[in-house]
Amino acid sequence: MPNHLSKFRHYLILLFVFISLIVIYKHINNNDYQRRLETPLISYTGVASRDLRYVAFGTSVTWGATINRDKEAYIKILSKDGVNLGIRASDPSYPGMCTQSMVGDSVYDVIIIEYDRRYKGGLSNLVKRLRERFPHAIIITTIMWHFATLWIDDYDGKTKSFVKWIAERGFKKNTPDLLEFIRQSSDDDLNMFYMNYQLDERMEYLKKVKEDYNTIIYSWEMKRKCTSNGEYCNDMKQLILKHLPLNAEDWIHLSSEGHKFAADGIAEIVENNRTTILKDTVGEWGDGDFCAQWIIQGKMSNKIRDSFRYDGSRVLMEEFHSVKGYYALHFPFGKTRLRIYNRFSGLRQLAFTYMATGPVERRYPMVNVSLQFSPNSVTIDPFDTFYDYPVHIQLTTVVAELQPGPNIVIMDVLENTAAPFRLIGYTITNGEDKLSRLFEKNDNDMYKVIRR
Numbered sequence: 314m315p316n317h318l319s320k321f322r323h324y325l326i327l328l329f330v331f332i333s334l335i336v337i338y339k340h341i342n343n344n345d346y347q348r349r350l351e352t353p354l355i356s357y358t359g360v361a362s363r364d365l366r367y368v369a370f371g372t373s374v375t376w377g378a379t380i381n382r383d384k385e386a387y388i389k390i391l392s393k394d395g396v397n398l399g400i401r402a403s404d405p406s407y408p409g410m411c412t413q414s415m416v417g418d419s420v421y422d423v424i425i426i427e428y429d430r431r432y433k434g435g436l437s438n439l440v441k442r443l444r445e446r447f448p449h450a451i452i453i454t455t456i457m458w459h460f461a462t463l464w465i466d467d468y469d470g471k472t473k474s475f476v477k478w479i480a481e482r483g484f485k486k487n488t489p490d491l492l493e494f495i496r497q498s499s500d501d502d503l504n505m506f507y508m509n510y511q512l513d514e515r516m517e518y519l520k521k522v523k524e525d526y527n528t529i530i531y532s533w534e535m536k537r538k539c540t541s542n543g544e545y546c547n548d549m550k551q552l553i554l555k556h557l558p559l560n561a562e563d564w565i566h567l568s569s570e571g572h573k574f575a576a577d578g579i580a581e582i583v584e585n586n587r588t589t590i591l592k593d594t595v596g597e598w599g600d601g602d603f604c605a606q607w608i609i610q611g612k613m614s615n616k617i618r619d620s621f622r623y624d625g626s627r628v629l630m631e632e633f634h635s636v637k638g639y640y641a642l643h644f645p646f647g648k649t650r651l652r653i654y655n656r657f658s659g660l661r662q663l664a665f666t667y668m669a670t671g672p673v674e675r676r677y678p679m680v681n682v683s684l685q686f687s688p689n690s691v692t693i694d695p696f697d698t699f700y701d702y703p704v705h706i707q708l709t710t711v712v713a714e715l716q717p718g719p720n721i722v723i724m725d726v727l728e729n730t731a732a733p734f735r736l737i738g739y740t741i742t743n744g745e746d747k748l749s750r751l752f753e754k755n756d757n758d759m760y761k762v763i764r765r
Contacts, residue, residue, distance in 0.1 A: 365583065366420060367395035370408050370439065371427030374457070375399030379561040385569045388425065390576035396421075402706040404428060407666055409435025410709070410742045411604035412442040420593055421447060423583055427455040431699060432515060437522055444526040445599065449592040453582060454519050456532040457575060460487070460564045461702060462509045463553075474701065475506060475553075476564050486562040495554055503550035508535045529586065531578055565702075599743060603656060606666065606738030608707075611640030621739065622652040633668075633735060641668060641735035644680070644726050651722040655715040655741055663713045663722070666738040670705050671697035677735065678728035682712040685721035695734065707737065715741060
């Protein structure tokens, strides 16, 4: 009898182990299946990059914030020799003015342009200059969204972004455990989310650019395709689950998977349109530009030093971000003189690039800028309300019209603030007519000229 009991117990143990293994196997398979449903397929193999020359303009996303930018940025996935001209915390105003200075004599087959905010401040002009220079290149503009552009009219009667909504539920960052929370959340709650109207405005703007300059738009889906024939339905939950892995923890930048996903989509566009490229024909740069920036390590070339002079006893080149190695010229309260040399034979526009904050914290002072003996002036306000989250960014403002040769610029700092006015660069670009058109419709009327 004891022997039979022993065999029966042994049988029960084996049965328990067998059932446990089946349960574990099904759980793993189910999780793997769910993960494959929600994580985009990254199929890019690098075929499109073998004989093409790539360059990318853009913000911190293109630059490669939060990832290994030398290996994981989408431009480096597309081509290990791809040139990354992304600028952190920027908009298209500086590259729109300084296209020639940034590109130089290089020739490119594929040009990618990524700006999600303040795109009206120079993106069209940037594309125009690039198309005139590279008539046969594929120029791709992007519309990739992040979770700050996803909104909901919540039960408390307030409109809020997904980032704020999810933070109220204990998730301050985009972490892996958030996926499980979203899986378990009510479909009805998540399907109440919608894309901010700014995405529609951006798409219409890019369609006009496409019409004018023969570009191609790379766009992320903004609704979920739910049927085999491609019809859309209101399934925001699945769209959220699909895109969470594409975003970094900060909700704003792309993760390494996001860069792979972008490279995959861009590569498909290139493969479908590459018959139009691989020609070295280039156009003229027009009237040209002269641009300078010293934010990285505070370095000025001899050419810049010859064209830009300041009083070193009052204006100091100092580091303001030790981690990133950012430097700026710091201006004290009151008036300071700069000497800027216009090497062109005709009148040229002068623009300053400087640091700004917003939309709540005001860190830097307002500055009045004028030319010596001129009745006109421009007031720079280094504060921005366009973003709906805290930013520390670069802005560019047209400040004066330079005569050929030396010009004296008066900088009058109007306020004592937490930090001094920080100038990180300047541009000298072509005629007044072109630049006035460039900025006449810019957001928040930042480039308002004050006539006296």
